Amino acid sequence: MRIVPCGLDGLLIEFRSKIRLSVHRRVLRLADAIDNAGIRGVQEAIPSYCSLLLRYEPLMISFSELSREIRILKGRIGPGTVSEENPLYIPVLYGGAAGPDLIDSAKVCHLSPEQLITKHLSTVYRVYAIGFLPGFPYLGLLPKKLSLPRLETPRKRVAKGSVAIANRQTGIYPRESPGGWRLIGRTPFELFSGSEDPPTLFQTGDTVRFVAVDETEFENIRARVARGNWMRYEKDWGQITE
Amino acid sequence: MRFLSNGFYQAVVGIVQTHFERFGVGPSGPMDLRAYRLNHLILGNREEKKVLEMTGLLPTIGFEEAVSCVVTGKPVKIVCDGHLIPMCRSFDVLPGSVLSFERLENGGWTYFGVGGGIEEISGRQVRLKAPTLNGWVSFLPDDLYREAPKDEPIRVVAGPEWDWFDSRAQEAFLNQNYRVDSIDRMGYRLQGKPILLRKPRELISSPVSTGTVQVTGSGQPVVLMAGRQTIGGYPRIAFVSPSDLSRLSQTGEGEIVRFRKTSIEEAEQDWKAENEQLLRLAQILKNQRTSLLFSASVQVSDRRFYVQMTR
Numbered sequence: 001m002r003i004v005p006c007g008l009d010g011l012l013i014e015f016r017s018k019i020r021l022s023v024h025r026r027v028l029r030l031a032d033a034i035d036n037a038g039i040r041g042v043q044e045a046i047p048s049y050c051s052l053l054l055r056y057e058p059l060m061i062s063f064s065e066l067s068r069e070i071r072i073l074k075g076r077i078g079p080g081t082v083s084e085e086n087p088l089y090i091p092v093l094y095g096g097a098a099g100p101d102l103i104d105s106a107k108v109c110h111l112s113p114e115q116l117i118t119k120h121l122s123t124v125y126r127v128y129a130i131g132f133l134p135g136f137p138y139l140g141l142l143p144k145k146l147s148l149p150r151l152e153t154p155r156k157r158v159a160k161g162s163v164a165i166a167n168r169q170t171g172i173y174p175r176e177s178p179g180g181w182r183l184i185g186r187t188p189f190e191l192f193s194g195s196e197d198p199p200t201l202f203q204t205g206d207t208v209r210f211v212a213v214d215e216t217e218f219e220n221i222r223a224r225v226a227r228g229n230w231m232r233y234e235k236d237w238g239q240i241t242e
Numbered sequence: 243m244r245f246l247s248n249g250f251y252q253a254v255v256g257i258v259q260t261h262f263e264r265f266g267v268g269p270s271g272p273m274d275l276r277a278y279r280l281n282h283l284i285l286g287n288r289e290e291k292k293v294l295e296m297t298g299l300l301p302t303i304g305f306e307e308a309v310s311c312v313v314t315g316k317p318v319k320i321v322c323d324g325h326l327i328p329m330c331r332s333f334d335v336l337p338g339s340v341l342s343f344e345r346l347e348n349g350g351w352t353y354f355g356v357g358g359g360i361e362e363i364s365g366r367q368v369r370l371k372a373p374t375l376n377g378w379v380s381f382l383p384d385d386l387y388r389e390a391p392k393d394e395p396i397r398v399v400a401g402p403e404w405d406w407f408d409s410r411a412q413e414a415f416l417n418q419n420y421r422v423d424s425i426d427r428m429g430y431r432l433q434g435k436p437i438l439l440r441k442p443r444e445l446i447s448s449p450v451s452t453g454t455v456q457v458t459g460s461g462q463p464v465v466l467m468a469g470r471q472t473i474g475g476y477p478r479i480a481f482v483s484p485s486d487l488s489r490l491s492q493t494g495e496g497e498i499v500r501f502r503k504t505s506i507e508e509a510e511q512d513w514k515a516e517n518e519q520l521l522r523l524a525q526i527l528k529n530q531r532t533s534l535l536f537s538a539s540v541q542v543s544d545r546r547f548y549v550q551m552t553r
Contacts, residue, residue, distance in 0.1 A: 007451025
């Protein structure tokens, strides 16, 4: 574990530089412990793949004091686990206008579009980080066979809800934005609302599975989501369909 | 109040109290934090009140209420009802008053604040929180508030990936003139001799801060600003000392920037000193107000004079 400054209001804790479940669990365990410790000046713990950034008020605590607090806290954490809940199910309409890069991507992977979809559906993903856009989940790990570089020229406009792949990751665009990932499908789910707390459907550390839906189902879900109270509905959706 | 003509960019900004970076929500807030705070000090507003941030072609504003105003940040020519208004000095407007600004040519951020704060923009209408008319002129004592000289280097502290660069690249980063290539709320792109990694290496996406200096694949630095994202995949060679971030934010496109290395301890000291200075200014401005006995403005041909009698 290395502790370094990353901004005057940012203390960065780095673990082994690997995208690995065991490393990510250590990140989240420390984030949890810090949230519960109520250290003076600490405002938020921001986890990523193998690092954790503490946002803090530098007029209340110095970098060296906070580093010391973290080292003491780290020494006290037992080997316990972070509670892991059932996966969230995310409906996806694959291909066509919803996933304009599906056919090309399959070709580069030497797969048929159907095989690519099956592989994408076969994995239980983990939310390794949330970023890039409010509520954008970095989901890993994508099967090796589907690992493709980003598009050479990013799109100026990616549709809201687009499900995309890049390298060993898959992600969902919570709103329309520019983007360089390859678009293979689209979900009718909302992922972010500024007026909710927490404001996102996902939290870092959640597990996620995709479920293929057809156009009719996509439209039905979208209509239901638009009626309101979507976060509750979306969290229960997997159980409803099962 | 309302926009009689729209500017290139005008937005209501404030300091957001919620911390939602773990959900991918950036900090937002003003680009020039110092100018934002001065705006509040001069008007006597509390720090969470919102102001108008503007750049480029600035709007023309018409008033439907009597309210005290001030303009801080990037200096710009201000005209109110035909009179020139100085920066960093409060002035009162009346229903029917018209305020216009000269264009900000190559970037920079100007802040317009009103007593009681600005609520929101809807179309051309700007809703004010609770317009207050101070009836006095507040200004910053020049001898207590001085901006650092323009050509002074921007102080930076080594970032998490400082060691990914060899000593030649580190020296090149600290000793060259960078030209500001493009400016937006997310970040400032700089252009100079490329600095390359010791060996090709990919960073696993990791959180960033306001002021983080990333080095992109082409070897050019990008300084992340208030509109930044929350995590990034480029090596973080350094971060700008917050005491110099306001000055950097006001550097225009095409202008030259140099960096100088400082330690985290020094950066902490500088920041503390800057905050103490602002507290002192707040106290002085408060004393200005409480010692006021009488205040009026007098119009003589095309000039307006302020008369104040203090204890």
